Amino acid sequence: MNAIEINSLTKKFKKSTAIDNISLNVEEGEIFGFLGPNGAGKSTTMMILTTLLKPTSGNASVCGFDVVTSPSKVRQNIGFVQQDIGIDEYLTARENLQFQCKISHIPKEQIKIRIEEVLDLVELKEKQDEQSITFSGGMRKRLDIACGLIHRPKVLFLDEPTVGLDIQTRRKIWEYIRKIHKEFGMTLFVSTHYMEEADSLCDRVGIIDYGKIQIVDTPQSMKNK
Numbered sequence: 001m002n003a004i005e006i007n008s009l010t011k012k013f014k015k016s017t018a019i020d021n022i023s024l025n026v027e028e029g030e031i032f033g034f035l036g037p038n039g040a041g042k043s044t045t046m047m048i049l050t051t052l053l054k055p056t057s058g059n060a061s062v063c064g065f066d067v068v069t070s071p072s073k074v075r076q077n078i079g080f081v082q083q084d085i086g087i088d089e090y091l092t093a094r095e096n097l098q099f100q101c102k103i104s105h106i107p108k109e110q111i112k113i114r115i116e117e118v119l120d121l122v123e124l125k126e127k128q129d130e131q132s133i134t135f136s137g138g139m140r141k142r143l144d145i146a147c148g149l150i151h152r153p154k155v156l157f158l159d160e161p162t163v164g165l166d167i168q169t170r171r172k173i174w175e176y177i178r179k180i181h182k183e184f185g186m187t188l189f190v191s192t193h194y195m196e197e198a199d200s201l202c203d204r205v206g207i208i209d210y211g212k213i214q215i216v217d218t219p220q221s222m223k224n225k
Contacts, residue, residue, distance in 0.1 A: 003028045003155050003187040004049065009058035011044050018044040020211040021058065026189060031181055033202030033219075034191040041211040042191040043083070046159050049189070050080045063154050079153035083160045085144045089133040093124050093143050096132060097150055104151035118146040121183060122176055138169035142176060149180060155187045156180070162197060174200055199223070 004026035011018045019041040026032040034042050047053040049062055051071035059066060065073040087096045094115060101111045119125045122142040132140060141161065148156060161177070162170035174197065181188055192198055198205045199219040206216040215222070 001028050002026060003030070004032075004060070004062050004189065006045075006049075006060045007058055009045070009048065009060055010056045011041075011048060011053065012056045017211050019048075019208075022208070022211075022213045024206055024213060024216065026187060028187055029185055030203045031177075031188045031190065031201055033198035033205040034189065034208060035193065035195065035198045035205050036191075036208040037193055040193075040208045042193075042208060043159055045208070046080075046157055046189070046191055050078060050157055051075060077154045079148035079151065079156040081145050081148040081156070081158045081161060083163055085140050087132050087140060087143050087147060089140075090131060092129050092131055093119065093135075093146075094128040096143060096147060100147045100150045106151060114150050114152075118149050121149070121179060122146045136169075137165055138172060141165065141169075141173060145173075145176060145180070149184070152184065153186065155189065158188065158190045160191055160193070162192070162194070170194075170197070177201060 002025045006022060006024040009022050010020055034045065036042050044053065048055050048067060049060055051067050051074050054068055061067065062074045063077040067074050091099065097115045097118065098111065101114060106114060119128055122145060124139065124142060124146065127139065132143060135143065162173050165173065177188065190201060202219060204216060204218055205222065207214045
C-alpha cells in the first residue's frame with residue numbers, strides 16, 4: 001500500500017512553475033529521499049503534501065486522504081520537521097515537548113510516557129530541563145525531530161534535516177533517523193541536496209530538477225548505472 005500518492009501535480013507562482021506535472025508513489029514503511037539542488041521544487045512539493053500549499057493542478061494523497069479535500073485528516077496522520085528549526089529557544093526541552101503534546105491533543109495520561117519515550121530516542125534526557133537556547137545546532141535539530149514524533153505520525157516529513165550542520169553532526173542525525181524508522185516503522189519522506197545523505201539513509205530516491213522528476217530508483221541501482 002502507498003503512504004503517499006502524487007499524480008500529475010503542478011504548482012505555479014505567477015510567471016514561474018515550481019513543480020511541473022510530477023507523479024510519484026511512496027510505499028508504507030519506506031524511507032524515501034527527495035534529492036535535488038536548491039530551487040528544484042523539493043520544499044514546494046513537501047508543503048503541498050503537508051497541506052501548507054494548494055496545487056495549481058493534479059492531486060496528491062497522504063495515508064489515503066486527499067491533501068486538498070481532506071487536509072485535517074492528512075494533518076492528523078503526519079509529522080513535519082521543517083528546514084528552519086521550529087522549537088522555542090526559551091523553553092526547556094521538556095517544555096517544548098509538553099507544548100507539542102497539547103497542540104496535538106495527546107491525552108493527559110499519555111503525555112509523560114510520550115515525552116520520556118522521545119527524549120530517550122534522541123538522547124536528550126540529561127538536558128531535558130535546560131533552556132533550548134543553550135543547545136548546539138545538532139541538539140536543537142534532535143529536539144525538533146522529537147517534537148515532530150511526539151504524536152506518533154504515520155508519515156514523517158523531514159525537510160533538509162541536516163542543512164547547515166557539520167558532517168559529524170549530520171551523521172549523528174542520520175543515526176537518529178534510522179532509529180526512528182526502526183522503532184516506529186513509520187514512512188519517512190526526506191528532502192535533501194546531499195547525495196551522500198540520500199545514499200546512506202534511503203530505500204529509494206527521487207531526483208527532482210527544474211520542477212520535474214528526473215528518475216526514481218534505489219541508491220545502489222543509480223550508482224550502478
